Amino acid sequence: MKWIASKAGFDEVFERGSAPRGHYASLISILESFTLEDVARRERLQRLALMNQGITFTVYGEKEGLERIFPFDFVPRIIPAGEWKQLQDGLVQRITALNLFLLDIYGDQKCLRDKVIPPELVLSRREYKRELRGVVPPRKIFTHVVGTDIIRDGEGRYLVLEDNCRVPSGVSYVLENRTLLNRVFPEFFASYPVRPINDYPSLLLDTLLHAAPRASQSPVTVVLSPGIHNSAYFEHSFLAREMGVTLVEGRDLLVEGNRVFMRRTHGKRQVDVIYRRVDDEFLDPLTFRRDSMLGVPGLLNVYRDGNVVLANAPGSGVADDKSVYAFMPALIKYYLDEDHLLPQVPTYLGFRRDDLRHITEHADTLVIKTTGDAGGYGMLLGPFAARKEIDAYLAQVRKNPGNYIAQPLVDLSSHPTHVEGRFEPRRIDLRPFILYGDRLRVLPGGLTRVALRPGSYVVNSSQGGGSKDTWVLAAREP
């Protein structure tokens, strides 16, 4: 079997000189014991299983109803216990600070008065919902579920790339990938203490119930999905099934007497907690977008009066804004009086005059992003763009510099990935999932996305990315 080490960036598996790192040695020797035919046969089984189970996502912009399987690479990514400990501590610290920040800007706005972060930067964001100022969600939790994107630089340091505080998706693939790998390559698991992840749905349910307003009774929880045409519909349905709660769409809910109910065949039933996978803008046509067909008229009023919990709380999106990101180290210091544990990527802000000059002068070395978009949309990869593209993009930036940030291109780490009988390096990232219930919990593992095209930096599923099973190893008893 042929293994190719990465030439650029950090190689997750091979050290310089192409010897495997200690925690990958067993995996490689197990894989070496297979013939290429074995591997090909197992890979066929794996594709068939994905297709038959309907584990698919929808690609926007192509013809309607087009379903694709999310490509899965069977070579698992392995994270040793020590590395994971650092990541976990850093994430808990970060999400704690993010929540305090949200509580503050929707409350007294002390951080703005103390000039920790420029007020105009926060208050001008579309994601900042001024209608919700003064509304404190139950137990002061805004972000019940966060998915934070992590990358590794050339030295292998873990860096935070961005936080997803709105409706982070991907956790169903984390769980399905594990099940799939268990079935297709059971041999892999024999020599590794892999930490289990299958309690995620029950932890998620606990997290949601913890926030319920009618705690003494048995609260009714639902998952709110935009519906079957949403790219993450599989995940919405998966989580509802795994938690044993009802999956609803906006049209299944109605507001009466400042309470939310679901329409059922034999009368309606009150709903207490909504794990909503619908963006803020579409939640309630009476408050936000009036043309939304996905939402529930009057829902925000019920939320404001504390008669229903929305997870994540509306307005949380401002915390993952790409320019707020630049201030995270300062915010951590401000709220927790601690130094930030997880480093992040240096960020230039379009609204600062000096930064803007740097961006325009060095666009060909930078990744420029709009502050509000996600999913790899609206982004310019300077080092790979033609001069004409860069100039066109910069013209947009100059029109509204506050909407843009720029970062140096970080040479993501690479991981061997199976490509027709060879193991070639492909770039990866990591999205761990953090639940905020009675305390903060980080699911041991997360979604490792992989850019399947050789040399590519883009790991998004909508743009040709795949995924891997992600193992966090248990600390062995000394």
Add this chain to the structure above:
Amino acid sequence: MILSRVADGLYWMGRYLERAENTTRLLLVTEEMSTEVHGLDEELARGEWRDLAEIFPGPPLPERAIRHVGGLAAATLQALTLASAHPNSVHYSLKRARDNARTVREALSVEVFVNLNETYQDLEAQAGRRLSDTPAFRSALSAAHRGILSTVGAIEHTLTRDPGWLFLRLGESTERLFRAATVLRIKLPGLVAPEPKVDLPLLHTRWRALLRGLSSLENFRQSYGARLEPLEVLHFLLFDARAPRSLRFGTTAVKEILDQLSAAGQPSAPARLMGRLAAELTYRSDEVIRRGEYLTFLDAVVDEVTKTHEALSTLYFGT
């Protein structure tokens, strides 16, 4: 109780799954019948395909393709098996069953979804190209039929008997009753009033095909023996209390589900409609047979089933 939308999705999943099964079975039976008689009586073979087009209406077939029975058979097989635009093709019904299953997936078990999805994917893989010959169609149809039956088995074996299950069965039973009544309404005129010159063995073949089309041949033989006496067949397909595709059995099945969904002691509007029809089918059988009023009676059955569908949609789905 469950969401109205989910009940709606399960009901239609049940209907489409049952419809796909009916189309598959009737295609197989019609093809066999047509092959059998085509050399003897081409007009009869042609009539079988025309009946099928009436039972499962869709866009007209190209004039040129249907000049000969062989062409008519091939075009109908293609349309009703694989055409994604034909509203009664097996492909279309399975797709709709699966679409509905996807919207209510959390109400189904993995086994149900996987069986249905596999059956659909297998057929989908063949759509878009023309199958080469009749055996290729038979093999695709038989595979689809097995897949549908294993899905039905998974429904039986893995789903909780909750209201969701009742709505799934309600869709299935309603579709079965509606389709059986339609088949009888379209097939009977040619069977009960044969032209004088009719060939008796051929007539026998047609009654036999009718029974097979309603998957009732074996059931009939168990009750009446191998001789096919038209009046007995008629009585069996309309009024038998135990044969799963008789109209009486089907009506009772729909009624019982609607009763379970009704509040205690208070039959709902659709339950009353089916209750009245079940009483007719139970107590007026001899009268209908004696007076030879099958066709008006069948019209009434189709009508009542349609009304019941409308009443239950209004009541439970809010549509």
